[in-house]
Amino acid sequence: MKDDDLQKWKDAGSIASKARELGSGMVTEGVTYLEVAETVEAFIVEQGAEVAFPANIAVNDVAAHYTPRPGEKTRFRYGDIVKIDVGAHIDGCIGDTAKTVEVGTTTYSQLILASKRALESAIEVIRGGISLSTIGSIVERTMNSMGFRPIVNLTGHAIERYELHAGISVPNYDDRGREFMPEGTIVAVEPFATTGIGEVKSWKRSNIYRMVRPKGKLKPDQQQALDLVQTDMPHLPFSERWLEKGLPRSEKALKGLVRAGSLYSYPILKEAGGGMVSQWEHTLYVTDKGCKILTY
Numbered sequence: 491m492k493d494d495d496l497q498k499w500k501d502a503g504s505i506a507s508k509a510r511e512l513g514s515g516m517v518t519e520g521v522t523y524l525e526v527a528e529t530v531e532a533f534i535v536e537q538g539a540e541v542a543f544p545a546n547i548a549v550n551d552v553a554a555h556y557t558p559r560p561g562e563k564t565r566f567r568y569g570d571i572v573k574i575d576v577g578a579h580i581d582g583c584i585g586d587t588a589k590t591v592e593v594g595t596t597t598y599s600q601l602i603l604a605s606k607r608a609l610e611s612a613i614e615v616i617r618g619g620i621s622l623s624t625i626g627s628i629v630e631r632t633m634n635s636m637g638f639r640p641i642v643n644l645t646g647h648a649i650e651r652y653e654l655h656a657g658i659s660v661p662n663y664d665d666r667g668r669e670f671m672p673e674g675t676i677v678a679v680e681p682f683a684t685t686g687i688g689e690v691k692s693w694k695r696s697n698i699y700r701m702v703r704p705k706g707k708l709k710p711d712q713q714q715a716l717d718l719v720q721t722d723m724p725h726l727p728f729s730e731r732w733l734e735k736g737l738p739r740s741e742k743a744l745k746g747l748v749r750a751g752s753l754y755s756y757p758i759l760k761e762a763g764g765g766m767v768s769q770w771e772h773t774l775y776v777t778d779k780g781c782k783i784l785t786y
């Protein structure tokens with residue numbers, strides 16, 4: 491990779507990292523999800539990057555793909571365990587990072603530590619040419635040794651410019667696959683640990699969408715929403731909240747666009763056994779000798 495390109499990945503990673511700390515630091519009893527999401531997203535823009543995807547706030551048995559609706563009043567409660575997963579990009583170079591915090595209690599410290607340690611153990615061994623199932627095996631063993639399970643149907647992922655999930659997937663268990671980590675990959679590694687059965691299932695539709703097909707026979711409000719999406723966020727996931735200024739109360743139009751096949755809506759992912767879930771994530775740059783943490 492060219493040096494000035496790598497610099498953009500580093501800068502985006504550094505901003506994402508600060509946004510993660512800002513957001514997770516705000517999580518206390520009584521604070522709304524919306525305050526955290528809006529603060530994190532505004533911070534990313536203030537720092538000179540763009541928001542790569544809506545701030546994900548996943549609580550307790552929800553593992554991923556939850557972002558608050560416009561005006562949502564849900565507040566953090568004593569005893570919640572909260573995953574804050576944020577993304578910043580500069581010219582499409584994305585930093586994707588997450589951590590887990592507990593609201594007022596320490597009941598799930600070990601569960602939270604399990605995904606953190608699994609990520610640290612993975613980072614220690616990642617280098618160009620390592621087998622992906624070896625990484626998964628290390629994640630799985632680290633969690634099992636602490637009494638937890640990895641979530642097997644969530645994976646890490648290579649990232650390319652303007653593409654959050656590109657190329658290889660990094661398993662969170664030994665999937666016996668035969669793929670290897672190419673040197674030079676930008677990759678997000680994200681172990682999820684759970685007290686449940688170790689799988690997520692799709693629940694309701696979230697407020698997170700992505701453009702899939704920019705045309706179709708559409709109603710005027712749908713066309714207006716789609717035009718906004720195409721202008722402002724044609725590549726990466728976005729939230730209904732981001733359309734509020736240009737098109738207030740766009741939920742109906744967005745749902746219509748999902749039915750018309752123009753937008754994809756991400757389902758909220760919940761642990762299938764109702765287990766509590768922790769997650770930790772860093773974006774890495776893989777070299778021949780090891781890897782560099784871009785979201786440190």
Ligand code: MN
Binds near residue numbers: 587680
């Ligand atoms: Mn993430």
Ligand code: MN
Binds near residue numbers: 647678680771
């Ligand atoms: Mn990710």
